Amino acid sequence: MKKCFFLLPTSYNDGKEVPPAVILDIFEELYVNFGGYTNAGIAEGEFRMEDGTRARDCSLQIWVIMDEEKVPLMRKLVKKFGKILGQEKMLFEVMNWPGELI
Numbered sequence: 001m002k003k004c005f006f007l008l009p010t011s012y013n014d015g016k017e018v019p020p021a022v023i024l025d026i027f028e029e030l031y032v033n034f035g036g037y038t039n040a041g042i043a044e045g046e047f048r049m050e051d052g053t054r055a056r057d058c059s060l061q062i063w064v065i066m067d068e069e070k071v072p073l074m075r076k077l078v079k080k081f082g083k084i085l086g087q088e089k090m091l092f093e094v095m096n097w098p099g100e101l102i
Contacts, residue, residue, distance in 0.1 A: 002071055005091075006078045006093070007060070008023070008085075013055060
């Protein structure tokens with residue numbers, strides 16, 4: 001099993017809030033494809049844009065547990081979410097998950 005982690009921005013690069021319906025659609029896509037997800041709350045940070053400007057982000061920390069063969073689908077979806085949200089880059093991490101679902 002693998003645990004995938006990504007940050008889901010709550011606002012666009014221009015500062016406008018992502019509509020709740022867009023976030024809920026993303027959550028639904030995670031549920032349909034992986035059977036669940038965890039929203040671990042808000043993280044704040046900064047990112048240097050390609051043009052050198054500083055962007056401040058508030059993002060949701062999202063965890064998804066899955067079989068290893070589903071990791072490419074997760075990577076593809078995170079890229080899709082980034083395009084929907086107008087992001088230059090999306091943080092995406094894959095780690096071994098030695099836990100179990102009991």
